[in-house]
Amino acid sequence: MKTLKSILPLLALIISAAVPHYGQTKTAVAAAVGANEAGRVDNERELKKMALIGDLQVLSAEASSLDKPLARALARAEIADAAWTLDPDWSKQLLREAYELTLPNEEDAAERDKRTETSAPLARSEQAVRSRVLQIAARDSALAKELADLGAKRLAQRQTQANYSALAGQALERGDIPTASQYIQQSIQADPTQMDPGFSIIQVASRDRAAADKLIVEYIGTLRAVPMSTQSAARIYVMLSHLIFPASAPAIAGLSQPTTPPGLVVMKAYVSFMIESLARLEQTEPGSLRNFRPMLMNVWPILRQYAPELTGAFYQLEALSRRPGEDASLPKGDIGDLYNDRYEKRVKDALDSDKPDPLTIYSVISKGDFAQARGMIDKLDDSPQKTQLIEAVNAQQAISFATKGDLIKAAQLAQALKAAVSIMRVYPIIVNKCVAREDRTCAANSVYQAMKQLKDATNALPTPPSGLPASFMPTSREFDPVAISLCKLAKVVASIDGMLALDVLDEAVQAANRSDIDTGQGRTGLETDVFKQLAAADETRVRQAATNLKQPLPRIVALAALYQWKSQALAKTTKAPDRSKEPVRK
Numbered sequence: 139m140k141t142l143k144s145i146l147p148l149l150a151l152i153i154s155a156a157v158p159h160y161g162q163t164k165t166a167v168a169a170a171v172g173a174n175e176a177g178r179v180d181n182e183r184e185l186k187k188m189a190l191i192g193d194l195q196v197l198s199a200e201a202s203s204l205d206k207p208l209a210r211a212l213a214r215a216e217i218a219d220a221a222w223t224l225d226p227d228w229s230k231q232l233l234r235e236a237y238e239l240t241l242p243n244e245e246d247a248a249e250r251d252k253r254t255e256t257s258a259p260l261a262r263s264e265q266a267v268r269s270r271v272l273q274i275a276a277r278d279s280a281l282a283k284e285l286a287d288l289g290a291k292r293l294a295q296r297q298t299q300a301n302y303s304a305l306a307g308q309a310l311e312r313g314d315i316p317t318a319s320q321y322i323q324q325s326i327q328a329d330p331t332q333m334d335p336g337f338s339i340i341q342v343a344s345r346d347r348a349a350a351d352k353l354i355v356e357y358i359g360t361l362r363a364v365p366m367s368t369q370s371a372a373r374i375y376v377m378l379s380h381l382i383f384p385a386s387a388p389a390i391a392g393l394s395q396p397t398t399p400p401g402l403v404v405m406k407a408y409v410s411f412m413i414e415s416l417a418r419l420e421q422t423e424p425g426s427l428r429n430f431r432p433m434l435m436n437v438w439p440i441l442r443q444y445a446p447e448l449t450g451a452f453y454q455l456e457a458l459s460r461r462p463g464e465d466a467s468l469p470k471g472d473i474g475d476l477y478n479d480r481y482e483k484r485v486k487d488a489l490d491s492d493k494p495d496p497l498t499i500y501s502v503i504s505k506g507d508f509a510q511a512r513g514m515i516d517k518l519d520d521s522p523q524k525t526q527l528i529e530a531v532n533a534q535q536a537i538s539f540a541t542k543g544d545l546i547k548a549a550q551l552a553q554a555l556k557a558a559v560s561i562m563r564v565y566p567i568i569v570n571k572c573v574a575r576e577d578r579t580c581a582a583n584s585v586y587q588a589m590k591q592l593k594d595a596t597n598a599l600p601t602p603p604s605g606l607p608a609s610f611m612p613t614s615r616e617f618d619p620v621a622i623s624l625c626k627l628a629k630v631v632a633s634i635d636g637m638l639a640l641d642v643l644d645e646a647v648q649a650a651n652r653s654d655i656d657t658g659q660g661r662t663g664l665e666t667d668v669f670k671q672l673a674a675a676d677e678t679r680v681r682q683a684a685t686n687l688k689q690p691l692p693r694i695v696a697l698a699a700l701y702q703w704k705s706q707a708l709a710k711t712t713k714a715p716d717r718s719k720e721p722v723r724k
Contacts, residue, residue: 183708183711186708187224187708190220190224190701190704190705190708191221191224191225193701194217194220194221194224194698194701197213197217197694197697197698197701198213198214198217198232200690200694201213201214201217201694203690204690204691204694205658206657206658206659206660207239207240208239208240208263208264208267208658208659208660209657209658209659209660209690209691210236210239211235211236211237211239211240211267211271211660212236212267212270212660212662212691212695213691213694213695213698214232214233214235214236214239215232215233215236215267215270215271215274216270216666216694216695216698216699216702217232217694217698217701218230218232218233218236218274219274219698219702220698220701220702220704220705221705222274222277222705223705223706223708223709224705224708230275230278230281233271233274233275233281233285234284234285236267236271237268237271237272237275237285237288237289238288240264240267240268240271241288241289241292241293242292242293259612259613259615259616259659260659261297262612262616263616263656263659263660263661264297264660265297265300265304266660266661267660268289268297268300268301268304269300269301269304271285272285272286272301272304272305272308273304273308276305276308276309276312279317282305286301286302286305286324289301290328295328295329296329296332298328299325299328299329299332299334299335300334302321302322302324302325302328303321303322303325303334303335303337303338305321306318306319306321306322306325306338307338307341309321310338310341310342310345313345315342315345315346315349316349318338318342319342319349319352319353321338322335322338322339322342322353323353323356325338326356326357326360327360330357330360330361330364330374331364331366331370331373331374332373333373333376333377335357336357336377336378336380336381337377337380339353339354339357339381340380340381340384340397343381343384343397343398343400344397347397347398347400347401350397350400351400351401351403351404354381354400354404354407354408355403355404355407357381358378358404358407358408358411359407361374361411361415362411362414362415365422366415366418366419367423368419368423368426368429371415371419371426371430372430374415375412375430375433378408378411378412379433379436381400381404381408382399382400382404382405382408382440383399384397384398384399402444405440405443405444405445406444406445408437408440409437409440409441409444409445409448410445410448412433412434412436412437413437413441413448413451413452413455416430416433416434416455417451417455420455420458427455427458427459428458428459428460428461430459431459431460431461431464434452434455434456434459435468435469437452438452438468438469439469456468481501481505484498484501485498485502485507485510488502488514489510489513489514491517492517493517493518494514494515494517494518496523496527498514499511499514499515499527500527500530502514503527503530503531503534504534506534506538508531508534508535508538511527511531512531515527515528515531526600529555529556529557529560530560530600532551532552532554532555532560533551533552533555533560533563533564535551536548536549536551536552536555536564536568537563537564537567539551540564540567540568540571541567543571545568545571545572545580548564548567548568548571549568549584549587551564552564552565552568552587552588553587553591555591555595556595556596557595557596557598557600557619558592558595558596558597558619558620558623559599559600559619561588561591561592561595561619561623562619562622562623562626565584565585565587565588565623565627566623566626566627566630568584569581569584569585569588569627569630569631570630572584572634573630573631573633573634576634578634578635581630581631581634581635581638582631582635582638585627585631585638585642588623588627589624589627589642589645592620592623592624592649595619595620597614597618597619597620599612599613599614599617599619614654614655615654615655615656615659615661616655616656616659616661617655617661617663618649618650618653618654618655618663620649620653621646621649621650621653621663621664622663622664622665624642624643624645624646624649625643625646625664625665625666625668626665627642628640628642628643628646628668628672629665629667629668629671629672632671632672632675636672636675636676637675639672639675640672640675640676640679640680640683643668643669643672643680643683644683644686646664646668647683647686647687650662650663650664650687650689650692651686651687651688651689655689657689657690657691657692658691660691662689662691662692662695662696663692664692664696666692666695666696666698666699667699668699669683669684669696669697669699669700669703670699670700670702670703671703673699673700673703673704674703677700677704680700681697681700683696684696684697684699684700685697
């Protein structure tokens with residue numbers, strides 16, 4: 139017995155060592171299962187990735203068969219977007235190839251500066267595709283710089299500047315003010331006499347006043363060394379006036395919010411530049427100062443407040459700018475008062491006239507003075523121009539009512555719209571307001587009404603006002619307002635009624651198939667991101683809508699948009715797992 143008792147502890151020790159504790163066994167098994175599950179998920183993800191790359195490679199092969207360079211360029215760019223997280227090296231190579239396709243041959247590069255108005259549609263198409271390529275490439279600053287530098291060697295000065303302006307806009311969308319400022323500076327260096335850099339600076343000002351002021355001072359410094367003609371001076375002076383008095387600037391796409399005027403340093407630089415440049419221009423082109431007298435008068439209120447030491451130089455120029463018998467009195471009040479006085483005088487003259495100036499009527503409409511605009515329009519003889527102005531005031535007032543939340547009055551005016559381009563402007567805003575109120579009935583009724591009007595709407599685009607070249611407006615080969623309207627409606631209503639959005643998408647595809655858009659110039663006639671946005675609602679139906687597109691380029695780009703959605707969804711599943719909730723190992 140004594141011997142048995144002496145060995146029992148030893149037996150217990152052996153048994154405990156040989157048989158694992160239940161809790162330890164459970165943990166070990168769970169760990170093994172978790173590892174197997176993680177491995178299974180990784181394998182599934184890798185298979186999905188390989189399948190998606192395969193789909194994109196098939197699409198890329200189809201894109202290579204497109205006849206026109208710009209069509210191939212856009213197709214490659216959209217495929218590159220989808221491939222960005224799947225195969226970065228291939229994606230970047232596609233973007234390089236796409237960008238190269240938008241550039242002229244070296245022997246033809248010099249001819250790009252000699253383009254006439256008839257080639258404006260091609261120039262717009264090229265720039266649109268280049269901007270899309272740069273938008274995707276901007277995710278990698280080194281790649282974006284590589285492409286922009288290549289463009290600077292091969293493109294005309296104006297096109298190079300447009301590239302830098304596009305990159306600046308994309309940086310602003312990301313909230314990257316320093317990068318945007320760098321691209322604006324490059325845009326200025328490319329051609330400081332154009333207006334693009336100024337509009338970019340206004341957008342910076344709406345986000346960062348100090349950064350904008352620094353750019354304006356540098357802009358003015360560059361302008362001091364630039365020889366000016368009457369033509370280039372007119373552009374420069376108008377742009378500078380917008381920079382100094384932002385409220386005078388026209389509506390700018392991407393302008394996030396109203397901005398305050400610049401500070402003291404900018405004001406002094408502006409006044410001194412205007413005095414110096416106007417004096418220099420009068421020396422090189424005698425008599426030009428009389429034509430620029432209104433610009434000189436703009437300087438007076440600012441000079442009086444910020445740079446009184448230049449009063450003597452101003453008086454000398456004022457005397458030279460005055461025509462015989464012209465009023466010598468100087469403006470009173472600040473620069474804002476000056477602009478308001480001029481606007482009110484133009485409106486008064488138009489109201490007193492038997493045939494008001496259409497440009498003044500458009501200005502009054504943009505200011506929201508709808509009653510006055512309608513009074514001026516009533517004085518015009520019946521004509522296509524009068525019809526166009528009535529359409530413009532109805533559209534803008536409908537937008538005004540919708541913005542203020544009065545959807546009943548907005549809808550009443552919207553129902554009178556006859557042009558697809560007006561319907562495109564108005565109804566997405568109305569539907570968006572319905573969606574914001576979570577009013578499904580309001581949204582659906584508005585969408586159906588818009589679709590009804592689009593069936594009978596004219597595709598004609600507005601005729602530019604007298605004085606503006608016909609090339610100022612896109613042609614029907616570049617832009618289809620019916621298909622674009624339907625795409626916009628589908629995207630807006632998607633969050634509240636996915637099935638209705640898919641129905642509208644089908645209508646957009648049918649409209650695109652009827653369109654005469656020149657897809658060879660890299661135009662799809664659609665806002666193809668609608669396929670990406672609606673894919674989450676019903677991938678199969680969106681794929682079918684994409685394959686129903688008859689033209690190869692729109693079909694390729696629509697499928698690429700679907701794959702962009704799949705690529706992004708796949709990327710979300712590859713993020714590092716959250717280990718904060720895992721048990722702590724002891």
